[in-house]
Amino acid sequence: MKHGSIPTTLALTLLIVPCALAFAEETPKDPGCTTCHGDVGAARTAGEDVHAKLSCVDCHGDKHGNPHQPSSLPAKGDVIAALFKPFTSHATAWAGCAKCHANEVDAWSKSAHAKGVQEGVDRPHCAGCHGEPHAVVKQTKDKLKMSEQCVACHAFAEGRKAPQSMAVVDTYRETIHGRMLHLGNTRAPSCADCHGGGHAVLGASEPASTVHMGNRAKTCGKCHEQSTAEFANVISHAKPVIDEDYWSWLTAEMFAILTVSTIFLLFLHVLLDFLRAAQQAMTRRREKGTHAATHDTLTEDTPVDRFDIHARIQHWGMMSSFTTLVLTGWPLKAAAVGQSSELVAAIGGHPTLALIHRIAGAMLLAVSVYHLAYLAWMFKHKKLNFSMVPLLKDITDAVGNVLFFLGLQRERPRFGKWTYYEKFDYWAVFWGMFIMGGSGLVLWFPVQSTALLPAQLVRIAQIAHSDEALLAALAIFLWHFYNVHLRPTIFPMSPVWLTGKLSAHALWEEHREEYERLYGKLPPAHTGSDALWHRRPIWSYIALFLVVAAAAAVLVLDTSVLDRINPEGAEHAHSSRKTDTKRDEAPLAAGIVNARAPGFDAFARCPDCHAKGQIDDQVPFPHARLSDHKELVDKGCPTCHQPVWHASITASRAACADCHDTAWHKDKVKDHRSCVACHKVKPSTPAAAPADAFARCTGCHDKAKVDAKRPFPHAKADHADITAGGCTGCHTSAGMAVTTSRATCAECHDTGWHKGKVKDHGECAACHGLPLTPPASDPFARCTGCHDQAKMDGQKPFPHAKDDHKELVSAGCAACHMVVGQTVKTGRAKCTECHEASELPAQKAWETALDKPASGAK
Amino acid sequence: MKSTHTQNHTNRTFTFAGGVIGLIAYLAIGLLPSLVYGGYAGVSLSVALFGAPLDASIVSRGIVAFGMLVGVLSTAGLFVVLGAVLGVGLATVFAPAMKKAEIAAPTGNPEAVGARN
Numbered sequence: 001m002k003h004g005s006i007p008t009t010l011a012l013t014l015l016i017v018p019c020a021l022a023f024a025e026e027t028p029k030d031p032g033c034t035t036c037h038g039d040v041g042a043a044r045t046a047g048e049d050v051h052a053k054l055s056c057v058d059c060h061g062d063k064h065g066n067p068h069q070p071s072s073l074p075a076k077g078d079v080i081a082a083l084f085k086p087f088t089s090h091a092t093a094w095a096g097c098a099k100c101h102a103n104e105v106d107a108w109s110k111s112a113h114a115k116g117v118q119e120g121v122d123r124p125h126c127a128g129c130h131g132e133p134h135a136v137v138k139q140t141k142d143k144l145k146m147s148e149q150c151v152a153c154h155a156f157a158e159g160r161k162a163p164q165s166m167a168v169v170d171t172y173r174e175t176i177h178g179r180m181l182h183l184g185n186t187r188a189p190s191c192a193d194c195h196g197g198g199h200a201v202l203g204a205s206e207p208a209s210t211v212h213m214g215n216r217a218k219t220c221g222k223c224h225e226q227s228t229a230e231f232a233n234v235i236s237h238a239k240p241v242i243d244e245d246y247w248s249w250l251t252a253e254m255f256a257i258l259t260v261s262t263i264f265l266l267f268l269h270v271l272l273d274f275l276r277a278a279q280q281a282m283t284r285r286r287e288k289g290t291h292a293a294t295h296d297t298l299t300e301d302t303p304v305d306r307f308d309i310h311a312r313i314q315h316w317g318m319m320s321s322f323t324t325l326v327l328t329g330w331p332l333k334a335a336a337v338g339q340s341s342e343l344v345a346a347i348g349g350h351p352t353l354a355l356i357h358r359i360a361g362a363m364l365l366a367v368s369v370y371h372l373a374y375l376a377w378m379f380k381h382k383k384l385n386f387s388m389v390p391l392l393k394d395i396t397d398a399v400g401n402v403l404f405f406l407g408l409q410r411e412r413p414r415f416g417k418w419t420y421y422e423k424f425d426y427w428a429v430f431w432g433m434f435i436m437g438g439s440g441l442v443l444w445f446p447v448q449s450t451a452l453l454p455a456q457l458v459r460i461a462q463i464a465h466s467d468e469a470l471l472a473a474l475a476i477f478l479w480h481f482y483n484v485h486l487r488p489t490i491f492p493m494s495p496v497w498l499t500g501k502l503s504a505h506a507l508w509e510e511h512r513e514e515y516e517r518l519y520g521k522l523p524p525a526h527t528g529s530d531a532l533w534h535r536r537p538i539w540s541y542i543a544l545f546l547v548v549a550a551a552a553a554v555l556v557l558d559t560s561v562l563d564r565i566n567p568e569g570a571e572h573a574h575s576s577r578k579t580d581t582k583r584d585e586a587p588l589a590a591g592i593v594n595a596r597a598p599g600f601d602a603f604a605r606c607p608d609c610h611a612k613g614q615i616d617d618q619v620p621f622p623h624a625r626l627s628d629h630k631e632l633v634d635k636g637c638p639t640c641h642q643p644v645w646h647a648s649i650t651a652s653r654a655a656c657a658d659c660h661d662t663a664w665h666k667d668k669v670k671d672h673r674s675c676v677a678c679h680k681v682k683p684s685t686p687a688a689a690p691a692d693a694f695a696r697c698t699g700c701h702d703k704a705k706v707d708a709k710r711p712f713p714h715a716k717a718d719h720a721d722i723t724a725g726g727c728t729g730c731h732t733s734a735g736m737a738v739t740t741s742r743a744t745c746a747e748c749h750d751t752g753w754h755k756g757k758v759k760d761h762g763e764c765a766a767c768h769g770l771p772l773t774p775p776a777s778d779p780f781a782r783c784t785g786c787h788d789q790a791k792m793d794g795q796k797p798f799p800h801a802k803d804d805h806k807e808l809v810s811a812g813c814a815a816c817h818m819v820v821g822q823t824v825k826t827g828r829a830k831c832t833e834c835h836e837a838s839e840l841p842a843q844k845a846w847e848t849a850l851d852k853p854a855s856g857a858k
Numbered sequence: 859m860k861s862t863h864t865q866n867h868t869n870r871t872f873t874f875a876g877g878v879i880g881l882i883a884y885l886a887i888g889l890l891p892s893l894v895y896g897g898y899a900g901v902s903l904s905v906a907l908f909g910a911p912l913d914a915s916i917v918s919r920g921i922v923a924f925g926m927l928v929g930v931l932s933t934a935g936l937f938v939v940l941g942a943v944l945g946v947g948l949a950t951v952f953a954p955a956m957k958k959a960e961i962a963a964p965t966g967n968p969e970a971v972g973a974r975n
Contacts, residue, residue: 256906260921263928323936334898339891467906470899477932485939492877492942495869550920 033057049135059096097126107199112206124153129198143190144181146198150191172237176443176462179335185350187223194219224447231450234458248459255467262471266479268547269421272405275540277488303501304518310374312500317367318429319497324360325436326473328353333466361440368433387417390427394420405540414512425480432472439465783813868956872949873942880941884934896929897922 033056051059098105108114108125116123129149130136140146154168172178172191180188192198194211202209210219216232224231307315331340331353344353378384396413398420403409418426439461442449450458485493489509496502508515722730780789799805808815816831831840884892900922905912912918 252906256903260903260907260924264924267924267928267931330895333902334895337894337898339894470902474899474928474932477935478928481932481935481939485942486935492873492938492945495946498946553916 050138051136058099104199107197110208111196111199111201112203113201128153143186143188143193144184146192147181147190168237173336175235175237176332178237179332180350182335183331183341183344183350183353187351189223193222226447228447228451230455231447234446234450234455234462245456245459247456248463251460251463252467255464255471259467259471259474263474263478264551266475268544269402270478270482271543271547272402272540273487274482275543276405279539281488302504303499304504304507305500306496306502307500309500310370312497314367314371314374315497317363317370321360321363321367322472322476325357325364326469328357328360329469330473332357333469358444361437361444364433365437365441368437371433388423388426390420390423394423406544407540412512414516415510416513416517417511419510421479421483425483428472428475432468435464435468436472439468780812783817787813868953869946869949872945872952874945876945876948877938877942880937880939880944881934883941884937888933888937889930892929892933893926896926896933898925899929900925 037056113123113125113128117125127136130139151169173182177188181190192201195201196210200210202212204211204213206212207214209215213229213233216235217227217229220232220235221227328347331344332350334340344350347353347356375384393416397415400409400413401420404412442453442458442461443465446458449461453461484490484497494502494506496506504515504519507518783789800809901912903925904918904921907921908915908918
């Protein structure tokens with residue numbers, strides 16, 4: 001070797017060895033498995049499998065043994081293997097998870113999910129949440145994404161795996177926790193935080209469950225210090241329903257009705273006022289000069305005191321705190337809107353938003369206290385004149401004002417110091433101050449509140465705070481802002497909230513009675529400006545007609561409203577409202593009915609995202625079955641696919657039930673996703689094409705598993721030609737139902753005996769699926785499935801109870817009772833093997849002896 | 859009297875300008891969010907009234923559409939009022955300076971006074 005080659009060799013070694021090691025580490029260890037299982041190996045290397053460094057045999061059995069027949073299972077692995085065995089032929093591979101994740105597997109094996117698996121229902125196991133087993137992705141730390149794993153099963157009314165309905169997810173999203181999570185608050189609990197950390201999820205009725213009534217306080221205490229049982233019971237994402245929580249339900253309903261009706265009336269008032277005021281402004285501009293001198297003697301700049309400094313400070317405080325509260329509270333209420341999280345992030349995150357909201361809330365409370373103290377001080381010094389108290393005159397003023405808007409009254413009502421809409425503003429804020437302040441404190445100090453107040457009141461406070469905020473915000477920004485800022489005669493604002501003073505002209509315009517009280521009655525010439533207002537308000541008529549016509553059309557055309565008017569419809573609507581969890585039991589609830597209403601533009605919205613032709617190609621059934629479903633398909637997507645919320649479109653199982661009898665499926669197909677899961681293949685084709693003979697069934701039923709679980713008659717050699725023809729060779733469809741094979745068996749076998757003897761006969765395989773020769777370990781195996789051995793001994797004591805027959809009896813039923821063809825004979829013939837026929841009683845007596853009780857037997 | 863009139867005029871001009879700027883700002887950044895949030899408020903109210911999942915009924919749609927309309931009007935009102943308040947603030951800052959300039963103009967520029975005479 002040349003001297004110069006040593007450094008070169010060293011350099012090459014330094015380069016190659018790490019590369020080789022790195023390559024060796026990156027490549028899944030493969031003891032030759034990919035020779036046959038190349039697709040699995042490719043899946044592991046192509047994806048971001050966190051287990052890429054593991055060898056195949058690490059999961060698939062004993063490292064030193066045969067991976068196809070593992071000799072041992074890891075700790076806890078036997079539990080998994082046993083649970084998974086009915087579902088997969090790779091049960092031992094899943095047991096491999098327990099080698100490294102024993103605690104998680106142990107927790108899961110006690111969970112509601114494992115219980116479901118044990119009961120034969122498809123429930124999430126490792127892959128259900130962690131992804132495809134050969135491409136397990138790194139678990140996200142994002143709580144929102146983590147919760148989406150739960151949502152995948154618990155959200156959808158149709159096609160869901162979980163027993164709970166979509167209400168579980170939707171109501172969680174509406175809770176303060178769900179909203180905080182959507183806004184990116186990492187402290188907000190997601191599903192796993194309360195429900196057993198993900199693996200140990202248990203139903204709330206289980207005593208060990210973290211959300212069991214007895215454990216909730218401890219669970220809530222993880223975040224809420226000094227959590228009590230009372231507090232924990234308030235926290236729930238159950239939607240208030242009339243039967244379970246009447247007062248909460250009533251509060252939510254009342255606020256919804258109050259908000260819609262109030263805002264609609266305020267909007268109508270604003271609209272009519274605006275049109276009348278605009279007409280006034282235009283008329284004055286046209287007739288400028290005619291009436292310009294009207295107010296000359298009023299000295300427009302003469303200030304009239306309206307608000308003292310205390311009232312103005314209160315208004316400024318209220319204005320700034322209220323606006324801040326709305327701006328910081330609304331993103332939380334509308335957390336489901338995507339822009340909310342962006343808005344909150346721009347502010348500095350939800351904790352910052354919550355801090356600002358609480359500071360503003362404290363400011364609002366301080367202003368409220370200030371106002372109450374101010375009123376008390378005024379009262380004490382006899383300065384409180386109670387001018388803000390609503391009077392009967394306010395109602396007549398309101399009616400008169402509306403008549404004036406419509407040109408049905410010559411003059412505006414002569415308002416006193418405060419108009420009816422100013423009083424409305426004041427008392428709306430006064431009532432809101434107590435509701436918002438009180439409920440805000442409850443939300444701010446939830447644990448302490450539940451110690452002081454009934455749980456019912458706390459739940460109501462949660463609803464009231466959110467709903468009253470919406471009502472107050474809309475009322476202030478629409479109604480108050482219009483009256484004091486945006487009205488054409490005032491725009492851009494009245495300065496009274498800044499200076500506390502109003503010009504005499506403005507007082508004369510708005511508070512004629514108050515002006516006359518202060519300055520005396522005006523001479524007749526000064527009332528001339530009212531003529532400006534006495535023109536026919538054509539635009540007001542048109543606007544009123546349009547609004548009323550639109551509202552009437554909505555009410556008349558909507559079938560759900562008509563349904564609600566008649567008792568039957570009301571009951572129907574009521575049931576659909578209060579029982580979200582039973583949504584699929586009422587498939588024709590209002591949603592689908594309305595989607596099918598005449599004139600509904602069937603394809604108006606769906607093609608935005610879904611190309612119809614593409615759907616037909618991808619999901620051929622029943623879209624492609626144009627012969628018998630063409631009419632339905634042409635009616636449009638909502639005919640079968642019910643839009644539920646905006647997040648999901650449910651599959652069409654409910655719609656199928658309109659025409660097809662799906663009752664059979666409820667009992668037989670427990671975890672039935674949708675009809676098209678099986679029926680996507682045309683029913684007429686599989687029998688004709690051997691390659692597809694099992695196509696419709698193997699989507700849900702693993703053929704190998706069926707053969708292994710039910711060996712008879714699948715495994716019988718003399719039935720091979722029948723089983724090779726596909727499932728439908730024996731398992732026939734009657735309408736939408738798949739019958740078991742008894743009828744088919746009768747085509748070849750005489751089953752007449754069974755009709756008389758086997759009354760509650762499920763299917764042939766119940767008895768005949770067992771080995772024809774009972775195993776030595778259980779000589780009664782074939783009989784005790786239907787016949788209780790102990791009971792039989794008691795009822796038919798002879799010869800079962802005779803000591804000298806004990807040996808025979810213990811040999812099993814078949815020792816005496818013979819199967820002849822398809823029938824089971826009693827043992828007289830067998831008796832003659834030991835006894836002379838003459839020793840035996842006559843046939844009739846023999847049968848009677850069998851029926852005698854034990855005491856009379858010989 | 860004249861200075862008071864000028865100050866009032868200045869205040870009104872600034873306030874009006876602020877309101878217009880608020881309206882422009884609303885159209886630029888507030889219109890679409892107010893439509894979305896107003897619609898969401900409508901959906902929330904409809905859900906409270908008719909239950910979830912929400913029916914695609916005309917009443918529900920009407921409430922959602924009305925929510926969008928109210929959302930637009932109320933948010934526009936908020937922007938305009940905030941703009942107007944900002945205008946008042948600016949007027950308060952600049953009005954004294956403008957008042958000084960107006961008072962100084964007749965005495966500080968004799969040529970202009972002479973020309974007017």
